[in-house]
Amino acid sequence: MGATALRNGPSPVPAPIDSIVEVRGISKTYGNVEALRGIDLDFPRGKLTSLLGPSGCGKTTLLKIIAGLIRADGGTVAINGKRVSAPGPERAFVFQDFALMPWATVTRNVAFGLELRGTNKAEREEIARRYIAEVGLAGFEDKYPHELSGGMRQRVGLARALSVDADVLLLDEPFSAVDEQNRRKFQEDLIRLRTNQNKTFIFVTHSIEEAVYISDRIVLLSPRPGRVSQIIEPEIDRSGDPERIHRDRHYLDTVEEIWQGLKQYVE
Numbered sequence: 001m002g003a004t005a006l007r008n009g010p011s012p013v014p015a016p017i018d019s020i021v022e023v024r025g026i027s028k029t030y031g032n033v034e035a036l037r038g039i040d041l042d043f044p045r046g047k048l049t050s051l052l053g054p055s056g057c058g059k060t061t062l063l064k065i066i067a068g069l070i071r072a073d074g075g076t077v078a079i080n081g082k083r084v085s086a087p088g089p090e091r092a093f094v095f096q097d098f099a100l101m102p103w104a105t106v107t108r109n110v111a112f113g114l115e116l117r118g119t120n121k122a123e124r125e126e127i128a129r130r131y132i133a134e135v136g137l138a139g140f141e142d143k144y145p146h147e148l149s150g151g152m153r154q155r156v157g158l159a160r161a162l163s164v165d166a167d168v169l170l171l172d173e174p175f176s177a178v179d180e181q182n183r184r185k186f187q188e189d190l191i192r193l194r195t196n197q198n199k200t201f202i203f204v205t206h207s208i209e210e211a212v213y214i215s216d217r218i219v220l221l222s223p224r225p226g227r228v229s230q231i232i233e234p235e236i237d238r239s240g241d242p243e244r245i246h247r248d249r250h251y252l253d254t255v256e257e258i259w260q261g262l263k264q265y266v267e
């Protein structure tokens with residue numbers, strides 16, 4: 001078997017057996033910019049799917065439409081078979097800048113989604129503490145965002161998304177604001193969380209290496225208008241040492257294959 005399983009667009013991808021998010025015929029235009037045209041996608045449950053493509057191809061727009069934060073001009077999004085057009089408890093969004101409240105402690109920030117849902121204080125603080133520990137921030141519960149590094153703030157954003165117990169976590173370039181070491185560490189944590197927490201992750205990234213490293217499935221979008229150009233399922237054994245994966249032949253071949261497809265869009 002080759003390094004990847006490839007499916008070439010533009011025809012819709014056959015639905016996998018258990019897809020949690022179904023996107024059908026999504027289109028979106030801003031003024032005279034056609035951001036997305038006719039997007040058909042299925043996101044498999046319990047897997048990590050990356051949306052990858054050059055700047056302006058509509059990755060964030062698609063993620064926000066799935067989140068219910070932006071309305072599409074046409075098409076539908078269904079979660080667990082139910083059509084959605086607004087945010088809902090089965091989805092949690094992790095923003096690029098983590099969107100933390102500067103005046104609130106780590107615990108309050110992490111518990112904020114639960115506070116909005118009316119969960120009582122004792123229960124939400126207990127849940128928050130659990131996820132603060134899960135993302136490696138035990139001991140920082142009473143700190144404020146300005147007392148934390150960028151990498152730690154990013155973990156607070158993730159703990160907040162985990163604490164509301166959504167099935168689907170939507171992450172918009174969560175690594176863009178942190179340094180390379182934190183990025184690597186957090187990628188490893190994501191792989192572990194996906195396995196331990198049985199969540200579905202949909203992840204926007206610019207980085208081919210990052211997408212190949214962490215994803216079960218990569219959706220390549222092409223720009224103007226944004227369309228699905230290819231779906232790639234890297235066949236990489238992630239059970240061993242993470243450093244080994246970066247040297248794995250399948251990993252390197254997949255990165256190269258994607259780069260060959262994308263480089264035409266780089267001016």
Ligand SMILES: Nc1ncnc2c1ncn2[C@@H]1O[C@H](COP(=O)(O)OP(=O)(O)OP(=O)(O)O)[C@@H](O)[C@H]1O
Pocket residue numbers: 030031033034035053054055056057058059060061062206
């Ligand atoms: N609110 C908006 N008003 C007008 N145009 C917009 C708006 N949001 C996005 N666009 C345009 O729509 C297109 C897709 O934008 P989007 O941010 O979804 O792409 P992206 O792939 O996430 O880009 P990047 O990787 O640079 O973040 C771009 O051409 C962008 O300029």
